[in-house]
Amino acid sequence: MTGDPNTLETALSRPTAAGSPPNRFRGISARLPRVVDEHQSSKTDGFPESAGVESIDSTLIPGWVPPELDTTKAHTARIYEYLLGGMHYFDVDREAGETALRHVPQAREILQENRAFQNRATRFLIASGITQFLDLGSGLPGTGNIGDVARAEHRQARIVFVDFDPMVAVHGRALVAAADPAHTAVVEADVRRPAEVLADPELRRVLDLEQPVAIVMTSLLQFFAPEEDPRGIVAEYLAAVPPGSALVVSHITDGGRPAQAEAAVRAWDQTTSQMYMRGREEIAALFAGTELVEPGVVPRPLWRPDGEPRADWEEIWGLAGVGIKR
Numbered sequence: 001m002t003g004d005p006n007t008l009e010t011a012l013s014r015p016t017a018a019g020s021p022p023n024r025f026r027g028i029s030a031r032l033p034r035v036v037d038e039h040q041s042s043k044t045d046g047f048p049e050s051a052g053v054e055s056i057d058s059t060l061i062p063g064w065v066p067p068e069l070d071t072t073k074a075h076t077a078r079i080y081e082y083l084l085g086g087m088h089y090f091d092v093d094r095e096a097g098e099t100a101l102r103h104v105p106q107a108r109e110i111l112q113e114n115r116a117f118q119n120r121a122t123r124f125l126i127a128s129g130i131t132q133f134l135d136l137g138s139g140l141p142g143t144g145n146i147g148d149v150a151r152a153e154h155r156q157a158r159i160v161f162v163d164f165d166p167m168v169a170v171h172g173r174a175l176v177a178a179a180d181p182a183h184t185a186v187v188e189a190d191v192r193r194p195a196e197v198l199a200d201p202e203l204r205r206v207l208d209l210e211q212p213v214a215i216v217m218t219s220l221l222q223f224f225a226p227e228e229d230p231r232g233i234v235a236e237y238l239a240a241v242p243p244g245s246a247l248v249v250s251h252i253t254d255g256g257r258p259a260q261a262e263a264a265v266r267a268w269d270q271t272t273s274q275m276y277m278r279g280r281e282e283i284a285a286l287f288a289g290t291e292l293v294e295p296g297v298v299p300r301p302l303w304r305p306d307g308e309p310r311a312d313w314e315e316i317w318g319l320a321g322v323g324i325k326r
């Protein structure tokens with residue numbers, strides 16, 4: 001495979017550009033060698049023995065970036081990764097994250113509360129008997145992803161992650177290989193094309209659409225323009241699953257501070273996605289055709305909190321809810 005730009009050997013021997021590279025892969029998951037295996041026919045020859053396949057990090061392969069990734073523009077999945085304290089982002093993503101933090105200093109807490117809501121909703125749904133999850137706009141499936149949470153509650157839970165960021169697919173494949181391939185799949189696709197997503201053979205392999213499915217769209221629909229008809233897209237996914245299925249949505253709002261929110265939205269303009277704030281009515285309307293689980297569409301920390309919700313919950317901009325398809 002000498003000369004193939006996708007091989008690790010080639011990546012290792014590639015001269016690093018003079019000066020500091022504009023983008024550096026901050027870290028590579030312990031699972032990445034499995035991904036690398038997909039790009040090369042030989043095994044992990046070339047890694048120092050002492051590193052061990054499971055402990056390789058990016059310092060061993062300076063400047064190596066999976067060739068399918070565009071590192072010139074910030075991507076939402078990687079900005080989230082940066083803000084959530086993960087390792088898989090580039091300088092451009094960190095800069096976008098820092099810009100967002102300048103406008104909304106509590107952005108990290110908003111993201112953490114978003115994941116916490118997602119986890120509580122997942123546990124609630126498993127307890128309610130739903131064991132299939134379609135995680136649309138999943139982001140990087142790191143530790144504590146919806147699959148981990150669902151499988152901790154129910155070993156046979158089935159999860160399909162869908163995202164259009166190729167980095168999610170790179171990590172997702174590693175996750176699937178490391179987790180439970182029979183019950184997990186990663187689909188690289190645009191959620192705005194429900195027919196294509198729902199027809200994907202990997203999705204069909206893992207999910208039985210004749211049985212209830214949780215359609216999860218957390219912090220996703222805020223990246224869909226009004227003219228893309230987010231409500232219609234949600235309705236298409238709901239139409240493909242039987243009654244008793246669930247819809248899990250969270251969506252950013254302006255927190256009652258429109259000027260500050262507008263600045264944050266503008267900060268997202270430098271990324272590959274645009275962000276759109278929506279108000280309570282528009283967010284609640286996304287649940288059309290479902291019966292809302294108590295307490296309805298509420299700020300994330302107030303959705304069935306495990307204990308006392310944080311006192312500053314009003315700072316956690318956004319609303320969330322779970323609906324059950326009638």
Ligand SMILES: C[S@@+](CC[C@H](N)C(=O)[O-])C[C@H]1O[C@@H](n2cnc3c(N)ncnc32)[C@H](O)[C@@H]1O
Nearest residue numbers: 076077137138139163164165190191192218219
């Ligand atoms: C803000 S992150 C949210 C990740 C995760 N759902 C969460 O709540 O933490 C949004 C994710 O949606 C993905 N995304 C945005 N628009 C998408 C689209 N049209 N199709 C597929 N994925 C999309 C982004 O790549 C990103 O990973």
